[in-house]
Amino acid sequence: MRMFKLRNxxxxxxxxxxxxxxFASFGVIIIILFSPLIHRLDDVLTLFLLIIFTFIGVFWLMVRKKLLYLKLITESVHDIANGKLGLTIRIESRDELAQLAxxxxxxxxxxxxxxxxxxxxEKTKNELIxxxxxDLRSPLTSIIGYLDLxxxxxxxxxxQLREYIETIYSKSQRLKHLIDELFEYTRLSSPDFKLNLKKVDLAGLFQQIVGEYIPIFEKESLNVQKSITDEEILxxxxxxxxxxxYExxxxxxxxxxxxxxxxxxxLELVGDKAIWKVSNTVENPPVDDVNKLFERFFTGDKARMNNRGTGIGLAISKRVVELHNGNIYAEYKEGRMTFVIEHPIHI
Ligand SMILES: Nc1ncnc2c1ncn2[C@@H]1O[C@H](COP(=O)(O)OP(=O)(O)OP(=O)(O)O)[C@@H](O)[C@H]1O
Ligand SMILES: [Mg+2]
Known part of the structure; x- marks a missing residue:
């Protein structure tokens, strides 16, 4: 219906x-017939041509703007086809030509x-490669070096033999960890990736995981102060x-x-969000902008120096949390690094 109106x-x-x-041509006939000055114009062919030219002249004047606009559209399409992407045509009226533009x-x-x-x-892919x-070459070069020895x-x-074997083993483990994480990150980044969603009480699940980790924290001289809501968070x-x-x-x-x-x-319930926090002490913030830590392969200098981190863990975490429509971020304040996850609640 709308198209029909526009076409009209x-x-x-x-x-x-x-x-x-x-009417302009008709006016010219009237002027010629009644004007004493051009009364002598009795050549029929001239009269006919005059009428035709008047018609064409007036018609052209009236549609000239539209024809120029059509030319502009044609030229713009040509430019776009030749790579000027993003080029736009000014909109002049509300007819079909404007609609086309x-x-x-x-x-x-x-x-x-x-x-x-x-x-x-393409750029991200190249960077990734x-x-x-x-990152794959460094442990592999070490492994080859030690195996050669x-x-x-x-x-x-x-x-010394045992020492070399131990180094080869730990470098191989690192290589495996890196490959596994890369595989996981690539899988999670694929547009076809689907989460396997299940209904669960987040508070209960969290209690259980923290419970499993407490002996490990204690072994590492970390004294856990936990506060987990008693409310059920479905x-x-x-x-x-x-x-x-979480792990x-x-x-x-x-x-x-x-x-x-x-x-x-x-872990607490705030409005329609479950807010999850883990906060540990650090000497200095690993980097100035702590949210950069979520970028792939981004590690603090210390982590890189000590060869302890590959820098993919947080990128994977961010991807997983975002697939759940949640939010993950880091804060540094007075010697403490805090990682926060905000879960939307679906009941
Ligand atoms: N709790 C934390 N306290 C201080 N710095 C942290 C903390 N968590 C992460 N970082 C810094 O962020 C960097 C990135 O962490 P991320 O988990 O992404 O990778 P990683 O631990 O280096 O390696 P992996 O991929 O094996 O997890 C770390 O190298 C470290 O410098
Ligand atoms: Mg990590």
Whole structure:
């Protein structure tokens, strides 16, 4: 119905131009017939040509603007096709030509966004490959180096042999951990990835995980101060994935906390969100902007120096929390690093 109306609009304009041109030509006939000055114009062919030219002249004057606009549209489409993505055409009226220009503008900006997205994706992929190659190469080079020493029998004692084997083993473990995390991150980043959502009481689940970790925290000289709400918090989550997120944050707290110190663990219900916090002491913030830690392969200098971290754990955690429509962030305040997860509640 709307299309029909719009189509009629341009048609109406054209019909109006024809009618006005017709009346202008008619006016010329009247002037010629009644004007004493040009009374002598009795050559029929000249008269006929004059009428035709008047008609064409007036018609052209009336549709000129539209024709120029159509030319502008054609040129713009040509420019867009030649790579000027994002180019837009000014909108002049409300007829079908304006509608066409609007659609072309939409197509042009959409194409620009898509290209930009593809470019970013390509850049991220290249960065990922560069980082992965670098991070995989370091432990592998060590492993090959030590294996070479063993192959050539270049060790002085049984103790040194065992030391080399131990190093090879731990480097291989690191390599496996890195490959597993990369695989997990890539899987989670795929658009086809689906969470396996199950209804669970978050407070109960959290109590259970914290309970399992308390002996480990204590062994690491971390004194746990926990505050977990008694309320039932029913949420739909992918239990396995979320448990890995909590565990990753606990393992980070163990790895990067000052020892002995206090570890604060907290779960509370605020409005329609379950707020989960784990807070440990640190000497200095690992980086100035602590939320950068969620970027892939981003590690604090200490973690990199001590070869303790690959920097994917928090990127995976962020991805999992965001797949649950939640929010994860970090704060540094007065010698404490706090990681916060906000879970939306679905009942
Ligand atoms: N609780 C924490 N306290 C202080 N620094 C932390 C804490 N958690 C993470 N960090 C810093 O953030 C960096 C990134 O952590 P992330 O968990 O992503 O990777 P990682 O621990 O280095 O390696 P992995 O991929 O094995 O988890 C760490 O290298 C560390 O510098
Ligand atoms: Mg980690």
């Amino acid at each position: 609009k341009l048609l109406a304009k054209l019909l109006l131009a024809v009618v006005i041109s017709f 609007q659609n072309i503008n939409y197509m042009s900006t959409e194409l620009e966004n898509k290209f930009e997205y593809e470019r970013k994706l 560069t980082n992965v190659s670098h 063993l192959k050539k029998g270049k060790y002085d004692s049984e103790t 949420v739909f989550i992918d239990i396995e994935k979320m448990v890995r997120v 990753n944050l606990f393992i980070n707290a163990i790895k990067y906390s000052l020892k002995p110190s206090e570890l604060l663990i907290n």
